[in-house]
Amino acid sequence: MTTAHPAVAEAALDAYPRIVAALIRVTGDWTLAEDCAQDALAAAVERWPVDGVPGNPGGWLMTTARNRAVDVLRRATVEQRKLRELAMLTDFTPPAAVQEDVVDDRLRLVFTCCHPALAPEAQVALTLRTICGVPTADVARLFRVSEATMTRRLTRAKTKIAQARIPYRVPRGAALAERLPGVLAVLYLLFTRGYDPGGEPAFADEAVRLARLVHELMPAEPEPAALLALFLLHHSRRAARRDADGRLLSLDRQDRGRWDSAAIAEAVAILDRIRADGPYALQARIAACHATAASVESTDWARIAACYDALAQDEPDPVIELNRAVAHGYAYGPAAGLDLLARARADGALDGDPYAVATEADLTARGGDPARAAALFRAAAALANSEPERLALLERAAELS
Template sequence: MKNVAPKAIAVQKAIDEVMRRDKGRLLSGLISRFDDFQLAEDALQDAVISALGHWARSGIPNVPTAWLMKVALNKGIDRIRAKSREAQKADNLGQISLDYAEPETPEQIPDERLRLIFTCCHPALEEKSRVALTLRTVCNLTTREIAAAFLDNEQTMGQRLTRAKAKIKSKGIAYAIPDRDQWADRLDTVLSTLYLIFTTGYVNEEDQARDLCREGIFLLRLLAQLQPEDPEIEGALALMLLTQARKPARVDAEGRNVPIEDQNDRLWQADQLNEGQAILQQAIARQHPGPFQIKAAIADCHMMRPTPDWVQMSLLYQTLWTFEPTPIVALNWAVVLAEIGHVDIAMQKLDQLAEQLEGFQPLHAARANMLAKLGRVDEARASYAQAIALAPNTASRLFLQHKYECLPGGER
C-alpha cells in the first residue's frame, strides 16, 4: 500500500504532461477518423480515465501518446456501436482502429493539426468562433483563457464553442486542407489564429508546460511548406521569429519586463533574428503587401539600433490602418506618435479608445506612460494602478510597479 500514492502521483503527472504537450495532436488525429469534434473529445476523456487505472497497475507505457490514441479510438468506436443505427460506421471505424499500428516514438504519430486548423477556420463559421475553436482544440487552451483573449466572459465563450462544433457537424464541413482556390476564404483567419497561438504563449510564458510560441512557429512552417512563396505566410513567420529572437532580453535581473528599445540587443538570438529579417525581405520583394508583412516590418524597425525608427513605424501603422482599422492598431499607432513628440495628439486618440478597450491592459499602460509625459501625475498613478491590476504576468506587473514608484511623489 505504501507505493500506491507515489505511483498514482507519477501516473497523474505523466497524463498531465501528455495532455499539455500532445492534446492537440491527439484530438486532431481522432477528429480526422471520427469526423466529429464532440465524439473525439469524449473518446479522449474516456481514454484518460482508463489510463489512470491501467498505468497504475501495469506501468506507464513507453509511448504514452500512442497508447492514449489507440485506446481513444477504441472508446470512440464503443460509443458509436452503442447507437445501433450507426453500426456500419462502427464496423468501418473498427477496421481503421485495427490498422492503426502503435508507433515506437511520439514523432511517428501523424500530425493532423493543420487540417484541424483549416476545418476550424471554415468560412461558414464566424471569425471569432473560428479562432476560439482552434485555440480550444489545437492548443488545449481553457475556455477561460480564450475568453480572456477576446475580452469575453467564460460562459459566453463556452456557448460560442459549443455552437461552432455543432455547426461543423450539421453543415458536414469536411476535415481537410482545402483546394488552393478555397484558400483565400480561410488563410487570413488561419494566419491570425497561428499568430494568436504564438502571442498567447509569449504573454503567458510563465506556464512553461505549454510552449505555444514554439507550437505557433512549427505550425506556420508547416503552412509555408504547403503554400510556398506566399508573402503573407512569410510575413507572419518573420514576425514570429523577430519576436521570439528577443525573448532572452525581455526580462531583467529583477524579473521586470524590458521595453524593446531598452533591451540589450547582444542577448537577442542571432539565428532567429537573421532568419526573420531574411524572410521579411523575401516577402517584401514579392511586392504584394499585407498586414503581417507590415507588422513584421514594424517589429524590425522597433529593433533598430541605436534607437528604433519611430518615424518609419508611424508610416507603417498608417499603412496597416488601411488593412486593419481596429482599436488595437489605433492604440499602437498612438504609442508611436507619442514617441516622435506628438503626445497631445496621441493622448486624444487614447481617450477616444477608452470605452472600446476598457478592459484591455495595454491601453491603461499606454495612458499611464503618456499622462506621466504630460505631467498629469495623479492621473498617471491611477492608470498605472489599473494596468498593474490587469497585468498578464509577473514580469509585466513588476515593470509597471517600478514605473509607478518612479513617478514624482511615488515610493522609491
C-alpha cells in the same frame, strides 16, 4: 483539460491537439475525439503518479485515447473501416524523430474549423477548444459570454460541420485562397494566447509550427510568409522577456544578446522576399525594426511610425492606434505621442485598458512629469490582466517615485 500532474500537463499541451485531430480524421466525430482525449488525460492523472511517467508520454496518451474510441465505436456497431483505421493509429514518435508532411492532421483541422460556412467567432472558438484544448470556460471568458452559451455555440458549430458534410482536408485552388484569411487570423490569436505574459508558451510554439506549414503549402502567398516572420521575430525574444526571478522585462530592459539570432535572420530573409505589404507584413516589419536594432534609442522609430500609419489607414483599430501613439512618441517626442493617444481614447474604446494607461504613463514620464507618471503606472497595475504585468507596472511606478 484535466491535468493536475505536471508531467500530464506537459504531455497534454503537445499531444492533445494531435490526438484530437487524428481521431476526428478517422471517426469524423468531434465529440467522440475530444471525449476520448480527455479520458486519456484523466487516466494519466490517475496512473502516472503511481506507475511513473512513460518514456513516450504522447504515445501513451494516443494509445489510451485510441483504445477508448475503439471500445465506444464497437458498442455503437459502426462500419468496420473506422475500426481498422483506428487500430492503425500507432504511438506518437517523439517529435524530434519525425519528418512531418506539409499537411498533417492539425493543419487539416485548422482549415476545417475555419470553413466559411461557420461564423468568424465560431471559427476562432472551435479552433481554441479543439486545437489548443482551451477549456470551454476560458473560451467563454474570451468572448465575454457564459460557459453554457459557449457550449451551445461549439455544439452548433460541430453539428453544422457534420450536417454540411464539410470535408476534413486542406482545400485547393480558389477554396484555399478563400479560407486563408480565417486560418491566418486564428493562428494569430493562437500565437497571442501563447505569447501573452500569462499565456502558455506551447501555444506560441504550435502557432509557429502551423504557420510554417501554411507557408510551405502556399510559398508564393505573401501574408502566410509575413505571419511566419512576425511569429519568429516575437518568439526570438522569449528567453529574454523575464529576469532570473521571473519578473517581466520591457523591451528596453531585455538582454538582446539572449535573443534568438537564427530566428531573427530567418524572419528578415523572409521579409526581404515580400514585395506587397499587407497587415501581417507591416507588423512583421515593425517587429524587425526592434529585433535588428542595438538598443531602443537606435531603433528606427520613424519607420515604425510610418508602418503604424499605414496599418491605421488600412485597418482602423484601437490597439493599432495605441501602438501608433507609442511609435510617434519615440519618433517625434512625447507630446506627439500623447496627442495621438488622446485622439485614440476619444471614443471610449480604450476605457479601462491597462495598456492605454501604461502608454500614457510612459509618455508622461518621458515628458518630464515623474510624479504623475508613477500614479498612472499604479492605475495601470490595478487594471492589469496578469500578475507579471501588474508587478512590472508597479516596479515602474516605484522607480519613478
